[in-house]
Amino acid sequence: MGSVQRAMRLLECVADHEHGAPAKQLARETGLALPTAYHLLRTLAHEGYLRRDRGLFFLGGAAERLSGSAAQQKRRSTIVDALAHWRDSVGAPVYYAVYREGEIEINCVSDTPGNPAVQEWADFRETGHAHAVGKCLLSQLDEDARRDHLARYPVRTITPYTVRDDGALLRRLERTRRMEPVVERQEYALGVACAAIPITVGATAATIAISLPARQADRLLPATRQLQGEIGRLLGSLAISISI
Incomplete structure (x- = not known):
């Protein structure tokens, strides 16, 4: 449950950055340790909820579909x-x-x-x-x-x-x-x-x-x-x- 909550915090944080944000900034804004943030960001990107481009993280297709369904x-x-x-x-x-x-x-x-x-x-x-x-x-x-x-x-x-x-x-x-x-x-x-x-x-x-x-x-x-x-x-x- 703790990992899910942390992942949701990261998703919400990424959604607040229309032009993307680097892992260090996301870790700082969510209050997560950098290794934890890196691990969750990689997992979310692998599952399609985030995408990484030139070191910046953006919402991925899976997150956008979830948002559209909601x-x-x-x-x-x-x-x-x-x-x-x-x-x-x-x-x-x-x-x-x-x-x-x-x-x-x-x-x-x-x-x-x-x-x-x-x-x-x-x-x-x-x-x-x-x-x-x-x-x-x-x-x-x-x-x-x-x-x-x-x-x-x-x-x-x-x-x-x-x-x-x-x-x-x-x-x-x-x-x-x-x-x-x-x-x-x-x-x-x-x-x-x-x-x-x-x-x-x-x-x-x-x-x-x-x-x-x-x-x-x-x-x-x-x-x-x-x-x-x-x-x-x-x-x-x-x-x-x-x-x-």
Whole structure:
């Protein structure tokens, strides 16, 4: 345990020196005996956590990957906590999705036993024309990107309420005003109504959505407006999480 603690102190010290530092300086700043520092530095370099160049030590690829993983986990924790807060605030399951590399990705869902999320009975990626999440993401794309998506995932009937063909869907998307919530009722799953709020950060299309039983459809728009207000207050924290 002592060796691990000393090695971590050396890593932290190296991280503080963007332009590298020699072993003697690192030993002095960490309070380690020079032979101990040399031994640990060589071990860390051998394992890829440090690299040595012209007598100076820098963070290595393994340390940078570890740092990147920690940062990614922190971003994911941010969105998970935000979704749980919104779920409890509006009393409905909350979904977070992005459109990345031509695909619809549901990245996080927060629900409870009393308010369960919609079951994915038909692949969400292939049925973007039917659910609010997909239509919200598609509404943020340009016409060429929409047509490319539909060429790969054409409109097909999911329920009696699903939009009937590509042309009808494109016309509906064109009528959607920028940053306007998208609502669908029983188009993906019978007995379920959904609303999705668009979020665009840079070139990334994203959305936060909720679902409710169709019998509670009168709650959908008030809950969506409430959710929009909640998102507005946390948008700064959310923006850094788009890349999850």
